[in-house]
Amino acid sequence: MKLDQLLQDVPFQYEDMHKFNDIDIHGLTDSSNEVEPGCLFVAISGYQFDGHTYIQDAIKKGAAVIVGDQEYQSSGVPYIQVPNSRQALGILAHNYYHDPASSKIMVGITGTNGKTTTSYLMKHILEDMGYSCSLLGTIQNVINGQYSKTVNTTPNALTLNQLIDKSRDEVVIMEASSHGLAEYRLEGLHFDLCLFTNLTHEHLDYHGTIDQYYEVKKALFHKLKSNGTAVINSDDVYGEKLAEELRQEGRQTYTVGRSATNNLQILEQLSVDPPSVKIKGHDIHTLESPMAGLHNLYNTLQAYAAATQLDGKTTTDIFDSIRNFPGVPGRFTTYPLKNGSTVVIDYAHTADAVFNCLQTVHDAAAKKITHIFGFRGNRDLTKRQEMMNISAEMSDQYFLTMDDLNGVSEDDILQSLTFYRSQTKIGKGEIIPDRTLAIKKAINNSEPGEWIVITGKGHEQYKQQFSLPTHSDESTVDYVNNMKNVELN
Ligand SMILES: CC(=O)N[C@H]1[C@@H](OP(=O)(O)OP(=O)(O)OC[C@H]2O[C@@H](n3ccc(=O)[nH]c3=O)[C@H](O)[C@@H]2O)O[C@H](CO)[C@@H](O)[C@@H]1O[C@H](C)C(=O)N[C@@H](C)C(=O)N[C@H](CCC(=O)O)C(=O)O
Ligand SMILES: Nc1ncnc2c1ncn2[C@@H]1O[C@H](COP(=O)(O)OP(=O)(O)OP(=O)(O)O)[C@@H](O)[C@H]1O
Secondary structure, eight states, rough: OOOHHHTTTTOOOEEEETTTTTOOOOOOESGGOOOTTEEEEOOOOOOOGGHHHHGGHHTTHHHHEEEEESSOOOSSSSSSEHHHHHHHHHHHHHHHOOOGGGGGGEEEEEESSHHHHHHHHHHHHHHHHHHOOESSSSOOOTTEEEEEEEESSSHHHHHHHHHHHHOOOEEEEEOOHHHHHHHHTTOOOOOEEEOOOOOOOOOHHHSSHHHHHHHHHHHHGEEEEEEEEEEEEESSSSHHHHHHHHTTTTOOEEEEESSSSEEEEEEEEEETTEEEEEEESSSSSEOSSSSHHHHHHHHHHHHHHHHHOOOSHHHHHHHHHHTTTOTTTTEEEEOOOOTTTTTEEEEOOOOHHHHHHHHHHHHOOOSSSEEEOOOOTTTTTTGGHHHHHHHHHOSSEEEEOOOOTTTOOOHHHHHHHHHHHHHHHHHOEEOOOOHHHHHHHHTOOTTTTTEEEEEOOOOOOOOOOOOSOOOOOHHHHHHHHHHHOOOOO
Protein backbone atom coordinates (compact mmCIF):
# COMPACT_ATOMS: atom_id res chain seq x y z
CA MET A 1 0.00 0.00 0.00
CA LYS A 2 1.27 3.50 -0.84
CA LEU A 3 2.15 5.70 2.11
CA ASP A 4 -0.32 8.45 1.18
CA GLN A 5 -3.18 5.94 1.10
CA LEU A 6 -2.16 4.53 4.44
CA LEU A 7 -1.95 7.99 6.01
CA GLN A 8 -5.40 9.06 4.86
CA ASP A 9 -7.24 10.88 7.70
CA VAL A 10 -4.19 10.73 10.01
CA PRO A 11 -3.67 14.28 11.33
CA PHE A 12 -0.07 15.50 10.85
CA GLN A 13 2.04 18.17 9.18
CA TYR A 14 5.12 17.28 7.20
CA GLU A 15 6.65 19.79 4.80
CA ASP A 16 8.16 17.59 2.10
CA MET A 17 5.65 14.79 2.35
CA HIS A 18 5.12 14.67 -1.45
CA LYS A 19 8.63 13.15 -1.70
CA PHE A 20 7.51 10.11 0.28
CA ASN A 21 3.90 9.57 -0.79
CA ASP A 22 4.88 6.82 -3.20
CA ILE A 23 6.76 4.71 -0.69
CA ASP A 24 5.33 1.21 -0.69
CA ILE A 25 4.53 0.06 2.84
CA HIS A 26 4.65 -3.68 3.39
CA GLY A 27 3.50 -3.94 6.97
CA LEU A 28 2.27 -2.05 10.02
CA THR A 29 3.25 -2.57 13.64
CA ASP A 30 3.66 -0.81 16.98
CA SER A 31 6.11 -3.43 18.26
CA SER A 32 9.80 -3.12 17.45
CA ASN A 33 9.96 -6.89 17.87
CA GLU A 34 7.69 -7.38 14.89
CA VAL A 35 9.28 -4.91 12.47
CA GLU A 36 9.85 -6.32 8.97
CA PRO A 37 11.71 -4.52 6.17
CA GLY A 38 9.50 -1.92 4.47
CA CYS A 39 6.95 -1.60 7.28
CA LEU A 40 5.62 1.44 9.11
CA PHE A 41 6.43 1.47 12.83
CA VAL A 42 4.16 3.39 15.21
CA ALA A 43 5.91 4.46 18.41
CA ILE A 44 3.54 4.49 21.40
CA SER A 45 4.36 5.85 24.86
CA GLY A 46 2.80 3.12 26.94
CA TYR A 47 2.28 2.36 30.60
CA GLN A 48 5.33 0.11 30.75
CA PHE A 49 7.50 1.01 27.77
CA ASP A 50 8.01 3.96 25.50
CA GLY A 51 7.91 2.86 21.87
CA HIS A 52 9.93 5.96 20.93
CA THR A 53 12.98 4.40 22.57
CA TYR A 54 12.76 1.55 20.05
CA ILE A 55 12.76 3.73 16.94
CA GLN A 56 16.46 3.13 16.16
CA ASP A 57 15.93 -0.58 16.58
CA ALA A 58 12.95 -0.43 14.20
CA ILE A 59 15.00 1.48 11.63
CA LYS A 60 17.83 -1.05 11.89
CA LYS A 61 15.32 -3.81 11.20
CA GLY A 62 14.21 -1.99 8.03
CA ALA A 63 11.20 0.15 9.00
CA ALA A 64 10.50 2.48 6.06
CA VAL A 65 8.52 5.12 7.96
CA ILE A 66 8.08 5.98 11.64
CA VAL A 67 5.02 7.57 13.25
CA GLY A 68 5.19 8.90 16.80
CA ASP A 69 3.80 11.62 19.03
CA GLN A 70 7.04 12.89 20.62
CA GLU A 71 9.67 15.26 19.21
CA TYR A 72 12.19 13.06 17.43
CA GLN A 73 15.10 13.80 15.07
CA SER A 74 15.09 10.88 12.69
CA SER A 75 18.04 10.01 10.52
CA GLY A 76 17.40 8.20 7.29
CA VAL A 77 13.67 7.48 7.31
CA PRO A 78 10.76 9.89 7.49
CA TYR A 79 9.46 10.53 11.02
CA ILE A 80 5.85 11.70 11.04
CA GLN A 81 4.76 13.39 14.25
CA VAL A 82 1.06 13.03 15.11
CA PRO A 83 -0.92 14.42 18.06
CA ASN A 84 -1.63 10.93 19.46
CA SER A 85 0.11 7.71 18.39
CA ARG A 86 -2.59 5.34 19.67
CA GLN A 87 -5.23 7.22 17.70
CA ALA A 88 -2.97 7.23 14.62
CA LEU A 89 -2.48 3.46 14.95
CA GLY A 90 -6.27 3.05 14.93
CA ILE A 91 -6.66 5.06 11.72
CA LEU A 92 -3.65 3.38 10.08
CA ALA A 93 -4.94 -0.11 10.95
CA HIS A 94 -8.35 0.80 9.59
CA ASN A 95 -6.73 1.99 6.30
CA TYR A 96 -4.24 -0.86 6.08
CA TYR A 97 -7.02 -3.46 6.28
CA HIS A 98 -9.33 -1.41 3.96
CA ASP A 99 -12.02 -0.64 6.53
CA PRO A 100 -12.81 -4.32 7.15
CA ALA A 101 -15.79 -3.60 9.42
CA SER A 102 -17.69 -1.77 6.67
CA SER A 103 -19.00 -5.05 5.22
CA LYS A 104 -20.16 -6.35 8.62
CA ILE A 105 -23.08 -5.87 10.92
CA MET A 106 -21.19 -4.48 13.89
CA VAL A 107 -22.46 -4.85 17.47
CA GLY A 108 -20.53 -3.20 20.34
CA ILE A 109 -21.35 -3.87 23.98
CA THR A 110 -20.16 -1.72 26.85
CA GLY A 111 -20.92 -1.29 30.56
CA THR A 112 -19.21 -2.25 33.81
CA ASN A 113 -20.77 -5.70 34.13
CA GLY A 114 -22.61 -7.98 31.76
CA LYS A 115 -20.67 -7.40 28.52
CA THR A 116 -19.42 -10.97 28.16
CA THR A 117 -22.73 -12.54 29.17
CA THR A 118 -24.75 -10.35 26.82
CA SER A 119 -22.32 -10.91 23.95
CA TYR A 120 -22.51 -14.70 24.33
CA LEU A 121 -26.28 -14.62 24.45
CA MET A 122 -26.47 -12.34 21.40
CA LYS A 123 -24.20 -14.64 19.45
CA HIS A 124 -26.39 -17.60 20.41
CA ILE A 125 -29.61 -15.82 19.39
CA LEU A 126 -28.26 -14.39 16.14
CA GLU A 127 -26.83 -17.75 15.10
CA ASP A 128 -30.22 -19.34 15.72
CA MET A 129 -31.66 -16.60 13.52
CA GLY A 130 -29.34 -17.70 10.74
CA TYR A 131 -26.47 -15.22 11.01
CA SER A 132 -22.84 -16.24 11.23
CA CYS A 133 -21.17 -14.35 14.07
CA SER A 134 -17.68 -13.46 15.18
CA LEU A 135 -17.21 -12.74 18.88
CA LEU A 136 -14.44 -10.65 20.43
CA GLY A 137 -14.24 -10.43 24.19
CA THR A 138 -12.83 -11.36 27.58
CA ILE A 139 -13.08 -15.13 27.48
CA GLN A 140 -12.03 -15.78 23.89
CA ASN A 141 -12.28 -14.61 20.31
CA VAL A 142 -14.31 -16.63 17.82
CA ILE A 143 -13.73 -15.91 14.15
CA ASN A 144 -15.13 -18.12 11.35
CA GLY A 145 -15.97 -20.68 14.03
CA GLN A 146 -12.33 -20.82 15.19
CA TYR A 147 -11.58 -20.10 18.83
CA SER A 148 -8.49 -18.19 19.95
CA LYS A 149 -7.12 -16.83 23.23
CA THR A 150 -7.39 -13.15 24.09
CA VAL A 151 -4.94 -10.80 25.81
CA ASN A 152 -7.41 -7.98 26.24
CA THR A 153 -11.20 -7.76 26.33
CA THR A 154 -10.90 -5.26 23.48
CA PRO A 155 -7.82 -6.05 21.37
CA ASN A 156 -5.45 -3.31 20.28
CA ALA A 157 -6.39 -1.47 17.10
CA LEU A 158 -4.07 -3.45 14.89
CA THR A 159 -5.18 -6.87 16.15
CA LEU A 160 -8.80 -5.78 16.09
CA ASN A 161 -8.71 -4.75 12.42
CA GLN A 162 -6.70 -7.87 11.57
CA LEU A 163 -9.32 -10.09 13.23
CA ILE A 164 -12.25 -8.34 11.56
CA ASP A 165 -10.45 -8.56 8.22
CA LYS A 166 -10.00 -12.30 8.73
CA SER A 167 -13.66 -12.79 9.61
CA ARG A 168 -15.96 -14.13 6.93
CA ASP A 169 -18.89 -13.89 9.36
CA GLU A 170 -21.80 -11.53 8.74
CA VAL A 171 -21.88 -10.10 12.25
CA VAL A 172 -19.12 -9.05 14.61
CA ILE A 173 -20.17 -8.85 18.26
CA MET A 174 -17.52 -7.23 20.41
CA GLU A 175 -17.06 -6.09 23.97
CA ALA A 176 -15.88 -2.49 24.21
CA SER A 177 -13.91 -2.04 27.45
CA SER A 178 -13.37 1.41 28.87
CA HIS A 179 -9.59 0.90 28.51
CA GLY A 180 -10.11 0.00 24.86
CA LEU A 181 -12.18 3.11 24.27
CA ALA A 182 -9.77 5.38 26.17
CA GLU A 183 -6.83 3.94 24.24
CA TYR A 184 -8.45 4.44 20.81
CA ARG A 185 -8.49 0.71 20.09
CA LEU A 186 -11.84 1.11 18.29
CA GLU A 187 -10.77 4.08 16.16
CA GLY A 188 -12.42 4.09 12.74
CA LEU A 189 -15.04 1.43 13.57
CA HIS A 190 -18.73 2.16 13.09
CA PHE A 191 -21.53 0.19 14.69
CA ASP A 192 -25.04 -0.86 13.78
CA LEU A 193 -25.91 -1.54 17.40
CA CYS A 194 -24.27 -0.35 20.60
CA LEU A 195 -25.45 -1.74 23.93
CA PHE A 196 -25.07 -0.21 27.39
CA THR A 197 -25.54 -2.64 30.28
CA ASN A 198 -24.80 -0.52 33.39
CA LEU A 199 -22.16 1.61 35.07
CA THR A 200 -20.94 1.13 38.63
CA HIS A 201 -17.74 1.64 40.59
CA GLU A 202 -14.80 0.08 38.69
CA HIS A 203 -11.45 1.04 37.14
CA LEU A 204 -11.31 4.39 38.94
CA ASP A 205 -7.56 3.88 39.33
CA TYR A 206 -7.46 4.37 35.55
CA HIS A 207 -10.28 6.82 34.85
CA GLY A 208 -10.12 9.00 38.00
CA THR A 209 -13.81 9.64 38.60
CA ILE A 210 -17.00 7.80 37.77
CA ASP A 211 -18.09 10.70 35.55
CA GLN A 212 -14.89 10.44 33.51
CA TYR A 213 -15.44 6.68 33.33
CA TYR A 214 -18.98 7.38 32.03
CA GLU A 215 -17.72 9.81 29.37
CA VAL A 216 -15.30 7.17 28.07
CA LYS A 217 -18.09 4.60 27.84
CA LYS A 218 -20.30 7.13 26.11
CA ALA A 219 -17.70 7.51 23.35
CA LEU A 220 -18.77 4.11 21.98
CA PHE A 221 -22.18 5.56 21.11
CA HIS A 222 -20.58 8.28 18.98
CA LYS A 223 -19.36 5.43 16.77
CA LEU A 224 -22.90 4.44 15.80
CA LYS A 225 -23.63 4.50 12.08
CA SER A 226 -26.13 7.23 11.12
CA ASN A 227 -28.88 4.58 11.04
CA GLY A 228 -27.48 2.69 14.04
CA THR A 229 -29.32 2.18 17.32
CA ALA A 230 -28.24 2.48 20.94
CA VAL A 231 -29.82 -0.22 23.12
CA ILE A 232 -29.74 0.97 26.72
CA ASN A 233 -30.69 -0.36 30.15
CA SER A 234 -32.47 2.73 31.45
CA ASP A 235 -33.02 1.23 34.93
CA ASP A 236 -29.36 2.01 35.47
CA VAL A 237 -28.83 5.63 36.52
CA TYR A 238 -26.06 6.19 33.98
CA GLY A 239 -28.08 4.32 31.34
CA GLU A 240 -30.96 6.73 31.83
CA LYS A 241 -28.56 9.69 31.53
CA LEU A 242 -26.99 8.22 28.40
CA ALA A 243 -30.34 7.64 26.71
CA GLU A 244 -31.40 11.21 27.44
CA GLU A 245 -28.15 12.71 26.14
CA LEU A 246 -28.14 10.57 23.00
CA ARG A 247 -31.74 11.52 22.25
CA GLN A 248 -30.79 15.19 22.56
CA GLU A 249 -27.99 14.53 20.08
CA GLY A 250 -30.58 13.13 17.67
CA ARG A 251 -29.40 9.52 17.89
CA GLN A 252 -31.71 6.55 17.65
CA THR A 253 -32.22 4.90 21.03
CA TYR A 254 -34.08 1.79 22.16
CA THR A 255 -34.40 1.62 25.92
CA VAL A 256 -35.24 -1.25 28.23
CA GLY A 257 -36.56 -0.73 31.76
CA ARG A 258 -39.43 -0.56 34.20
CA SER A 259 -40.91 2.83 33.36
CA ALA A 260 -43.63 3.17 30.71
CA THR A 261 -41.41 5.53 28.70
CA ASN A 262 -39.18 2.62 27.61
CA ASN A 263 -39.39 1.00 24.19
CA LEU A 264 -39.28 -2.37 25.91
CA GLN A 265 -41.04 -2.10 29.26
CA ILE A 266 -40.75 -4.54 32.11
CA LEU A 267 -44.40 -4.71 33.22
CA GLU A 268 -44.11 -7.14 36.07
CA GLN A 269 -41.68 -9.59 37.61
CA LEU A 270 -43.34 -12.98 37.47
CA SER A 271 -40.77 -15.02 39.34
CA VAL A 272 -37.32 -14.62 40.86
CA ASP A 273 -36.01 -18.14 40.46
CA PRO A 274 -35.91 -18.70 37.53
CA PRO A 275 -36.09 -14.98 36.75
CA SER A 276 -38.99 -14.16 34.49
CA VAL A 277 -40.86 -11.00 33.57
CA LYS A 278 -43.81 -9.83 31.56
CA ILE A 279 -42.55 -7.38 28.94
CA LYS A 280 -44.21 -4.98 26.56
CA GLY A 281 -42.67 -3.98 23.25
CA HIS A 282 -44.97 -4.09 20.24
CA ASP A 283 -46.82 -6.87 22.04
CA ILE A 284 -46.85 -8.36 25.52
CA HIS A 285 -44.70 -11.45 26.15
CA THR A 286 -43.25 -13.46 29.00
CA LEU A 287 -39.48 -13.58 28.99
CA GLU A 288 -37.66 -16.10 31.14
CA SER A 289 -33.95 -15.71 31.69
CA PRO A 290 -31.92 -18.85 31.01
CA MET A 291 -29.46 -17.80 33.75
CA ALA A 292 -30.05 -17.26 37.47
CA GLY A 293 -30.14 -13.76 38.92
CA LEU A 294 -31.90 -10.47 38.27
CA HIS A 295 -28.67 -9.13 36.74
CA ASN A 296 -28.77 -11.87 34.12
CA LEU A 297 -32.40 -11.08 33.43
CA TYR A 298 -31.25 -7.59 32.40
CA ASN A 299 -28.54 -9.12 30.20
CA THR A 300 -31.19 -11.31 28.61
CA LEU A 301 -33.50 -8.35 28.02
CA GLN A 302 -30.70 -6.38 26.39
CA ALA A 303 -29.75 -9.24 24.10
CA TYR A 304 -33.39 -9.81 23.22
CA ALA A 305 -33.96 -6.12 22.53
CA ALA A 306 -30.85 -5.87 20.38
CA ALA A 307 -31.75 -8.97 18.38
CA THR A 308 -35.22 -7.59 17.63
CA GLN A 309 -33.60 -4.40 16.36
CA LEU A 310 -31.58 -6.33 13.81
CA ASP A 311 -34.04 -8.53 12.10
CA GLY A 312 -37.73 -8.90 11.35
CA LYS A 313 -37.80 -12.56 12.39
CA THR A 314 -40.62 -13.51 14.70
CA THR A 315 -40.03 -12.94 18.37
CA THR A 316 -41.08 -16.52 19.04
CA ASP A 317 -37.84 -17.69 17.41
CA ILE A 318 -35.90 -15.48 19.79
CA PHE A 319 -37.70 -16.75 22.90
CA ASP A 320 -37.03 -20.35 21.83
CA SER A 321 -33.43 -19.52 21.29
CA ILE A 322 -33.09 -17.82 24.69
CA ARG A 323 -34.59 -20.85 26.43
CA ASN A 324 -31.87 -23.05 24.95
CA PHE A 325 -28.93 -20.84 25.91
CA PRO A 326 -26.38 -22.95 27.79
CA GLY A 327 -24.90 -20.09 29.85
CA VAL A 328 -21.42 -18.58 29.98
CA PRO A 329 -18.35 -20.26 31.55
CA GLY A 330 -17.66 -18.88 35.03
CA ARG A 331 -20.78 -16.70 35.17
CA PHE A 332 -22.92 -18.03 38.02
CA THR A 333 -21.96 -21.60 37.13
CA THR A 334 -23.38 -24.01 39.72
CA TYR A 335 -21.97 -27.33 40.92
CA PRO A 336 -24.18 -29.50 43.13
CA LEU A 337 -21.95 -31.34 45.62
CA LYS A 338 -22.31 -34.90 46.83
CA ASN A 339 -23.38 -33.78 50.32
CA GLY A 340 -26.31 -31.67 49.13
CA SER A 341 -24.60 -28.29 49.18
CA THR A 342 -24.02 -26.17 46.07
CA VAL A 343 -20.99 -24.29 44.78
CA VAL A 344 -21.28 -21.22 42.56
CA ILE A 345 -18.32 -19.99 40.54
CA ASP A 346 -18.67 -16.44 39.32
CA TYR A 347 -16.48 -13.76 37.75
CA ALA A 348 -17.79 -11.00 40.05
CA HIS A 349 -15.00 -8.53 40.83
CA THR A 350 -16.93 -5.37 41.51
CA ALA A 351 -19.09 -4.57 44.53
CA ASP A 352 -22.19 -4.47 42.35
CA ALA A 353 -21.43 -7.88 40.84
CA VAL A 354 -20.74 -9.39 44.28
CA PHE A 355 -24.04 -7.98 45.51
CA ASN A 356 -25.93 -9.46 42.55
CA CYS A 357 -24.30 -12.80 42.99
CA LEU A 358 -25.03 -13.07 46.72
CA GLN A 359 -28.56 -11.76 46.23
CA THR A 360 -29.16 -14.52 43.67
CA VAL A 361 -28.07 -17.11 46.22
CA HIS A 362 -30.40 -15.55 48.83
CA ASP A 363 -33.22 -15.74 46.29
CA ALA A 364 -32.46 -19.44 45.85
CA ALA A 365 -33.29 -19.83 49.58
CA ALA A 366 -29.78 -20.84 50.62
CA LYS A 367 -29.70 -22.18 54.20
CA LYS A 368 -26.23 -20.83 54.73
CA ILE A 369 -23.88 -18.78 52.52
CA THR A 370 -20.09 -19.05 52.52
CA HIS A 371 -18.35 -16.50 50.31
CA ILE A 372 -14.77 -17.01 49.11
CA PHE A 373 -13.04 -14.10 47.41
CA GLY A 374 -9.97 -11.87 47.30
CA PHE A 375 -8.69 -8.67 45.74
CA ARG A 376 -6.92 -8.61 42.40
CA GLY A 377 -3.50 -7.00 42.61
CA ASN A 378 -2.75 -3.79 40.76
CA ARG A 379 -6.40 -2.90 40.20
CA ASP A 380 -8.67 -0.21 41.65
CA LEU A 381 -8.12 -0.25 45.43
CA THR A 382 -11.09 1.98 46.17
CA LYS A 383 -13.64 -0.75 45.45
CA ARG A 384 -12.23 -3.13 48.06
CA GLN A 385 -13.97 -1.84 51.19
CA GLU A 386 -17.36 -1.90 49.47
CA MET A 387 -16.80 -5.47 48.26
CA MET A 388 -15.81 -6.42 51.79
CA ASN A 389 -18.88 -4.78 53.37
CA ILE A 390 -21.27 -6.44 50.95
CA SER A 391 -19.74 -9.84 51.54
CA ALA A 392 -19.88 -9.41 55.33
CA GLU A 393 -23.49 -8.26 55.24
CA MET A 394 -24.82 -10.83 52.81
CA SER A 395 -22.95 -14.02 53.73
CA ASP A 396 -22.93 -16.13 56.87
CA GLN A 397 -19.17 -16.47 56.69
CA TYR A 398 -16.48 -15.33 54.28
CA PHE A 399 -13.01 -16.65 53.51
CA LEU A 400 -10.64 -14.00 52.20
CA THR A 401 -8.06 -15.45 49.87
CA MET A 402 -5.72 -14.76 46.94
CA ASP A 403 -6.85 -13.58 43.53
CA ASP A 404 -4.35 -12.72 40.74
CA LEU A 405 -1.34 -10.87 42.16
CA ASN A 406 -0.60 -8.94 38.93
CA GLY A 407 2.91 -8.10 40.10
CA VAL A 408 1.93 -7.17 43.66
CA SER A 409 3.51 -9.25 46.44
CA GLU A 410 1.44 -11.76 48.38
CA ASP A 411 2.40 -9.89 51.57
CA ASP A 412 0.91 -6.66 50.23
CA ILE A 413 -2.34 -8.40 49.36
CA LEU A 414 -2.39 -10.07 52.78
CA GLN A 415 -1.96 -6.70 54.46
CA SER A 416 -4.81 -5.35 52.40
CA LEU A 417 -7.09 -8.29 53.26
CA THR A 418 -6.24 -7.86 56.96
CA PHE A 419 -6.85 -4.11 56.81
CA TYR A 420 -10.22 -4.26 55.06
CA ARG A 421 -11.36 -7.09 57.29
CA SER A 422 -10.47 -5.03 60.37
CA GLN A 423 -12.55 -2.13 58.97
CA THR A 424 -15.60 -4.36 58.59
CA LYS A 425 -18.07 -4.31 61.44
CA ILE A 426 -19.28 -7.84 61.07
CA GLY A 427 -16.44 -10.15 62.08
CA LYS A 428 -17.43 -13.49 60.66
CA GLY A 429 -14.62 -13.93 58.21
CA GLU A 430 -11.18 -15.42 58.18
CA ILE A 431 -8.18 -15.16 55.93
CA ILE A 432 -7.02 -18.33 54.16
CA PRO A 433 -4.36 -17.13 51.70
CA ASP A 434 -4.16 -20.36 49.67
CA ARG A 435 -7.21 -20.23 47.39
CA THR A 436 -7.41 -23.99 46.95
CA LEU A 437 -7.29 -24.58 50.71
CA ALA A 438 -10.01 -21.98 51.26
CA ILE A 439 -12.22 -23.86 48.81
CA LYS A 440 -11.30 -27.19 50.39
CA LYS A 441 -12.18 -25.98 53.88
CA ALA A 442 -15.50 -24.54 52.73
CA ILE A 443 -16.48 -27.73 50.93
CA ASN A 444 -15.34 -30.06 53.71
CA ASN A 445 -17.30 -28.12 56.32
CA SER A 446 -20.40 -27.55 54.20
CA GLU A 447 -23.89 -28.69 55.11
CA PRO A 448 -26.81 -29.75 52.92
CA GLY A 449 -28.61 -26.63 51.65
CA GLU A 450 -25.51 -24.45 52.02
CA TRP A 451 -24.22 -22.40 49.07
CA ILE A 452 -20.51 -21.75 48.65
CA VAL A 453 -19.97 -18.75 46.42
CA ILE A 454 -16.48 -18.41 44.91
CA THR A 455 -16.02 -15.10 43.12
CA GLY A 456 -13.30 -13.27 41.21
CA LYS A 457 -11.75 -15.82 38.88
CA GLY A 458 -14.76 -17.26 37.04
CA HIS A 459 -13.58 -19.08 33.89
CA GLU A 460 -9.93 -18.04 34.34
CA GLN A 461 -6.98 -20.30 35.06
CA TYR A 462 -4.92 -19.62 38.19
CA LYS A 463 -1.86 -17.48 37.60
CA GLN A 464 -0.05 -18.73 40.69
CA GLN A 465 0.66 -22.12 42.19
CA PHE A 466 -1.50 -23.17 45.16
CA SER A 467 -1.28 -26.24 47.42
CA LEU A 468 -3.72 -28.46 45.57
CA PRO A 469 -2.70 -29.69 42.10
CA THR A 470 -5.47 -27.74 40.36
CA HIS A 471 -5.51 -24.87 37.88
CA SER A 472 -8.89 -23.15 38.26
CA ASP A 473 -11.73 -22.78 40.76
CA GLU A 474 -13.71 -25.33 38.78
CA SER A 475 -10.94 -27.94 38.90
CA THR A 476 -10.40 -27.30 42.63
CA VAL A 477 -14.08 -27.83 43.35
CA ASP A 478 -14.05 -31.00 41.27
CA TYR A 479 -10.85 -32.23 42.95
CA VAL A 480 -12.10 -31.63 46.49
CA ASN A 481 -15.57 -32.99 45.81
CA ASN A 482 -14.09 -36.23 44.50
CA MET A 483 -11.26 -36.61 47.03
CA LYS A 484 -11.39 -39.69 49.23
CA ASN A 485 -10.61 -39.39 52.95
CA VAL A 486 -10.02 -35.63 52.83
CA GLU A 487 -8.62 -34.40 56.09
CA LEU A 488 -10.35 -31.39 57.48
CA ASN A 489 -8.42 -28.16 57.39
C1 LIG B 1 -2.73 -0.44 31.15
C2 LIG B 1 -3.12 -0.79 29.76
O1 LIG B 1 -4.23 -0.53 29.34
N1 LIG B 1 -2.18 -1.42 29.02
C3 LIG B 1 -2.50 -1.77 27.65
C4 LIG B 1 -1.60 -0.98 26.75
O2 LIG B 1 -0.26 -1.38 27.03
P1 LIG B 1 0.88 -0.34 27.19
O3 LIG B 1 0.54 0.99 26.73
O4 LIG B 1 1.22 -0.39 28.64
O5 LIG B 1 2.03 -0.98 26.32
P2 LIG B 1 3.54 -1.13 26.76
O6 LIG B 1 3.77 -2.57 27.04
O7 LIG B 1 3.91 -0.11 27.76
O8 LIG B 1 4.29 -0.79 25.40
C5 LIG B 1 4.23 0.52 24.80
C6 LIG B 1 4.61 0.37 23.36
O9 LIG B 1 6.00 -0.03 23.26
C7 LIG B 1 6.11 -1.07 22.33
N2 LIG B 1 7.30 -1.87 22.61
C8 LIG B 1 7.45 -2.42 23.85
C9 LIG B 1 8.55 -3.24 24.10
C10 LIG B 1 9.49 -3.48 23.06
O10 LIG B 1 10.48 -4.22 23.21
N3 LIG B 1 9.28 -2.90 21.85
C11 LIG B 1 8.21 -2.10 21.60
O11 LIG B 1 8.05 -1.61 20.49
C12 LIG B 1 4.81 -1.84 22.48
O12 LIG B 1 4.54 -2.66 21.37
C13 LIG B 1 3.81 -0.72 22.65
O13 LIG B 1 3.38 -0.22 21.41
O14 LIG B 1 -1.86 -1.25 25.41
C14 LIG B 1 -1.71 -2.64 25.07
C15 LIG B 1 -2.09 -2.76 23.59
O15 LIG B 1 -3.35 -2.23 23.35
C16 LIG B 1 -2.63 -3.50 25.94
O16 LIG B 1 -2.43 -4.87 25.62
C17 LIG B 1 -2.30 -3.25 27.40
O17 LIG B 1 -3.23 -3.99 28.16
C18 LIG B 1 -2.68 -4.60 29.35
C19 LIG B 1 -2.22 -6.02 29.00
C20 LIG B 1 -3.75 -4.62 30.41
O18 LIG B 1 -3.66 -5.30 31.39
N4 LIG B 1 -4.80 -3.87 30.19
C21 LIG B 1 -5.98 -3.88 31.03
C22 LIG B 1 -5.96 -2.82 32.10
C23 LIG B 1 -7.13 -3.65 30.05
O19 LIG B 1 -6.98 -3.04 29.00
N5 LIG B 1 -8.29 -4.18 30.40
C24 LIG B 1 -9.46 -4.07 29.58
C25 LIG B 1 -10.63 -4.78 30.23
C26 LIG B 1 -11.01 -4.15 31.53
C27 LIG B 1 -12.31 -4.74 32.07
O20 LIG B 1 -13.38 -4.38 31.57
O21 LIG B 1 -12.25 -5.53 33.03
C28 LIG B 1 -9.24 -4.78 28.25
O22 LIG B 1 -9.81 -4.33 27.23
O23 LIG B 1 -8.56 -5.81 28.26
N1 LIG C 1 -26.09 -6.91 34.17
C1 LIG C 1 -25.33 -7.10 35.22
N2 LIG C 1 -25.40 -6.27 36.28
C2 LIG C 1 -24.61 -6.43 37.37
N3 LIG C 1 -23.72 -7.43 37.50
C3 LIG C 1 -23.60 -8.30 36.47
C4 LIG C 1 -24.39 -8.17 35.29
N4 LIG C 1 -24.04 -9.17 34.45
C5 LIG C 1 -23.08 -9.85 35.05
N5 LIG C 1 -22.81 -9.35 36.27
C6 LIG C 1 -21.77 -9.78 37.22
O1 LIG C 1 -20.52 -9.43 36.63
C7 LIG C 1 -19.70 -10.58 36.43
C8 LIG C 1 -19.00 -10.49 35.11
O2 LIG C 1 -19.99 -10.63 34.09
P1 LIG C 1 -19.59 -10.47 32.57
O3 LIG C 1 -18.34 -11.21 32.33
O4 LIG C 1 -20.76 -10.76 31.73
O5 LIG C 1 -19.31 -8.90 32.57
P2 LIG C 1 -18.18 -8.08 31.80
O6 LIG C 1 -18.76 -6.72 31.65
O7 LIG C 1 -17.79 -8.77 30.56
O8 LIG C 1 -17.01 -8.09 32.86
P3 LIG C 1 -15.44 -7.74 32.60
O9 LIG C 1 -15.38 -6.41 31.96
O10 LIG C 1 -14.89 -7.73 33.96
O11 LIG C 1 -14.91 -8.83 31.73
C9 LIG C 1 -20.66 -11.76 36.51
O12 LIG C 1 -19.96 -12.90 36.91
C10 LIG C 1 -21.70 -11.27 37.49
O13 LIG C 1 -21.27 -11.43 38.81
